[in-house]
Amino acid sequence: MNNEGKGFTARDMEGVKFSQVPLTIGRPYVMTHQGKCEHKWRVRDVRMPHSDDETRNEMFPLVIREGRVYRRGCSVCGVFDSSHVTYGDKLAAESPSFFCKLCFDAVHCDVDGKLMYNDFEDYQYDHE
Numbered sequence: 001m002n003n004e005g006k007g008f009t010a011r012d013m014e015g016v017k018f019s020q021v022p023l024t025i026g027r028p029y030v031m032t033h034q035g036k037c038e039h040k041w042r043v044r045d046v047r048m049p050h051s052d053d054e055t056r057n058e059m060f061p062l063v064i065r066e067g068r069v070y071r072r073g074c075s076v077c078g079v080f081d082s083s084h085v086t087y088g089d090k091l092a093a094e095s096p097s098f099f100c101k102l103c104f105d106a107v108h109c110d111v112d113g114k115l116m117y118n119d120f121e122d123y124q125y126d127h128e
Contacts, residue, residue, distance in 0.1 A: 018060070034085060034123040036096070072125070074100035076107065082125045089120040098125060
């Protein structure tokens with residue numbers, strides 16, 4: 001994603017603690033991973049701690065509710081869960097397209113397991 005000149009700041013989040021992220025209440029944020037998978041989020045409320053609250057720093061940010069994990073099936077066989085997501089793949093019916101390991105190898109690799117073409121983006125798919 002090219003955000004140059006659009007007022008965005010981009011950082012590699014590996015090793016960054018949540019306390020190091022400058023937050024503004026109500027401001028939208030975007031976390032991008034796997035190339036183009038975007039998660040939009042915002043802080044909507046903050047309150048002062050009280051005596052019943054957890055006091056250990058490692059307990060924060062406190063997760064109040066977790067979303068349901070959505071598992072995408074393979075776009076080819078429809079049997080197994082996806083382990084690859086591709087963008088701009090000329091042999092896929094759509095972009096992005098999701099593949100299990102068996103179907104990805106069958107479509108993209110030769111008998112030795114080497115890619116037959118590489119003019120597409122391929123990422124390991126972690127379920128949403």
